[in-house]
Amino acid sequence: MSTTMRELVEEYIFNLQDRIVSEFESLDPNAPQFKRDSWLRAQGGKGVSCVFSGPPNIHATSNTQETVLEKAGVNISIVHGMLPPAAIKEMRADHSSIPYDGQSSLPFFAAGISLVVHPRNPHSPTVHANYRYFEITEKAADGEGPAKVVAWWFGGGSDLTPSYLYEEDATHFHRTLKAACDQHGEELYPAFKKWCDEYFYIPHRSETRGIGGLFFDDLSTEKHARLSEESKRPRSAEEIFAFIKSVGDAFLPSYIPILKRTNALQSTEHNRRWQLLRRGRYVEFNLVYDRGTRFGLKTPSARIESILMSLPETARWEYMTDMGTDEGSDEAKLMEVLKKPRDWI
Numbered sequence: 335m336s337t338t339m340r341e342l343v344e345e346y347i348f349n350l351q352d353r354i355v356s357e358f359e360s361l362d363p364n365a366p367q368f369k370r371d372s373w374l375r376a377q378g379g380k381g382v383s384c385v386f387s388g389p390p391n392i393h394a395t396s397n398t399q400e401t402v403l404e405k406a407g408v409n410i411s412i413v414h415g416m417l418p419p420a421a422i423k424e425m426r427a428d429h430s431s432i433p434y435d436g437q438s439s440l441p442f443f444a445a446g447i448s449l450v451v452h453p454r455n456p457h458s459p460t461v462h463a464n465y466r467y468f469e470i471t472e473k474a475a476d477g478e479g480p481a482k483v484v485a486w487w488f489g490g491g492s493d494l495t496p497s498y499l500y501e502e503d504a505t506h507f508h509r510t511l512k513a514a515c516d517q518h519g520e521e522l523y524p525a526f527k528k529w530c531d532e533y534f535y536i537p538h539r540s541e542t543r544g545i546g547g548l549f550f551d552d553l554s555t556e557k558h559a560r561l562s563e564e565s566k567r568p569r570s571a572e573e574i575f576a577f578i579k580s581v582g583d584a585f586l587p588s589y590i591p592i593l594k595r596t597n598a599l600q601s602t603e604h605n606r607r608w609q610l611l612r613r614g615r616y617v618e619f620n621l622v623y624d625r626g627t628r629f630g631l632k633t634p635s636a637r638i639e640s641i642l643m644s645l646p647e648t649a650r651w652e653y654m655t656d657m658g659t660d661e662g663s664d665e666a667k668l669m670e671v672l673k674k675p676r677d678w679i
Contacts, residue, residue: 366401377415379411383409388405402455403453404647406451419436433484444469446465450644456608459496465488468486488553491548494589498668508547514581522577614649617645
């Protein structure tokens, strides 16, 4: 009996979740362990949310820092159900193979891992990663037999959101992701890096959320508009899944060395204030523009705790703040690259 792509993805994301959570727990053995919360979805599906929440401390300078992480979550969601006609119509823009009559619903399956890490030290960057598989099926005409897959695709990416810019860290993060991409085609990293800069953009602030990484969606055997003409060869599900595993496996080596180095740096109340302001921008993007968050909040019987796991435990908004405007300051150095995204390799 052959293994389906659903089963392969499920096995991989559970393994990746375990590796990532174990690495963070070993990094800070005196901190509380991640809370592991298994859940079932009444409409169909299951998941495991692994969430860390450290002792609350809105100041968290070098003298009061108790844990490496302030808040973090590494979540798995494996759900299935019926896709309404309105959603089908929207998805047909990128997947013409999906049947649509304006009235019928179709079965869907979605599996993915999503993580966000908010460290306590203001010098340590927030990091986000998400890798997912989506499948739409159509039952056989007689209502019997296996479901026919009419469309499938992969999506995801990983990006870094620092409060303070350390160029060597930005270069390391991007170089590690590029090395993972290059195993499957040198055209992938530049295309998905550009897509990331465009996606994680806050229009009402005219700035990016962070210093980028990778972002991609709707990867399937169909030709993709984001890739150059010479690289638009059809890729099988197995080839794309191999790419997903490469970039997923690159998460820990891309981020852990950065976290270890910056966690040892001394910080001040000034640094913490700026960190909380930057987290406010993170909240603005996630609640206003992020497609995954918006889709999740609109889903019937959505698991809100898991959807909003990405938000930091503390954030700050100042009216007409002057931070980041002093020319030559460390804060202004970050703002320069958020206003004009840079190539780090």
